[in-house]
Amino acid sequence: MKNLIIRPAQKEEIETLLAFEQGIVTAERPFDSTLKEGEIHYYDLIYLIETPVAEVVVAEIDGQLVGSGYALIKEAKLYQKHTHYAYLGFMYVKPEHRGQGINKAILEALKQWAINKGIREIRLEVYEENIVAKNAY
Numbered sequence: 001m002k003n004l005i006i007r008p009a010q011k012e013e014i015e016t017l018l019a020f021e022q023g024i025v026t027a028e029r030p031f032d033s034t035l036k037e038g039e040i041h042y043y044d045l046i047y048l049i050e051t052p053v054a055e056v057v058v059a060e061i062d063g064q065l066v067g068s069g070y071a072l073i074k075e076a077k078l079y080q081k082h083t084h085y086a087y088l089g090f091m092y093v094k095p096e097h098r099g100q101g102i103n104k105a106i107l108e109a110l111k112q113w114a115i116n117k118g119i120r121e122i123r124l125e126v127y128e129e130n131i132v133a134k135n136a137y
Contacts, residue, residue, distance in 0.1 A: 002061060004102065006109040009049055009056040013065060017045050017056075020068045020092040043090055048072065055113040056090065059102045067093035067102045071110040073119060085121035086114035 009017060021043060029035055048054045048070050059067035071086040088110055093102045114122055 004105060005060045006057050006105050007060065009045075009058045009068065011046060011049055013058065014045060016065045017058075017068060020065075020094075021045070021090065023094070024090070024092050043070075045090075048090075055110060057106060057109050057113075059093065059097075059106055061097070066097040067106055069103075069106040069110055071114050071122070073114075073117060076121070080121075082121045084119055085123055086110070086117075086119045088122060088124035091124070 018041075021041060022039060025035065025040055025042065045056065048056050054070055054072040056070040057068065058065050068090050069088060069092070070090045071088055073084050074087050076082050076085050088107070091103065091106065093106075111122060114120075
């Protein structure tokens with residue numbers, strides 16, 4: 001893989017990030033019949049980019065954005081040992097770049113960000129029927 005860079009996303013990249021979000025929606029529609037038709041949005045990406053309790057990263061190869069992900073610090077349930085955890089979402093790699101370790105690099109960057117914030121518990125949700133996504137994690 002040539003020149004892979006994992007870096008924080010910029011607000012100026014919002015159009016590409018919104019396209020990635022629609023890629024996620026398209027991939028998840030077969031697993032969730034409750035999703036509305038047409039363009040829908042899961043994330044407030046500008047908020048996630050700006051807030052100190054989240055880190056949105058992009059994967060870049062030769063100046064082209066090819067993937068994304070975020071970690072968001074959330075409060076744990078009162079009955080859990082930890083007080084906070086990092087929730088991972090917005091995990092996307094463009095189809096033509098899959099199988100090259102990009103998702104793993106994004107995960108590692110988000111994991112390191114969480115560790116640097118003092119977070120040791122990391123979670124993510126995957127549709128049980130989504131075998132491709134389950135295999136990626």
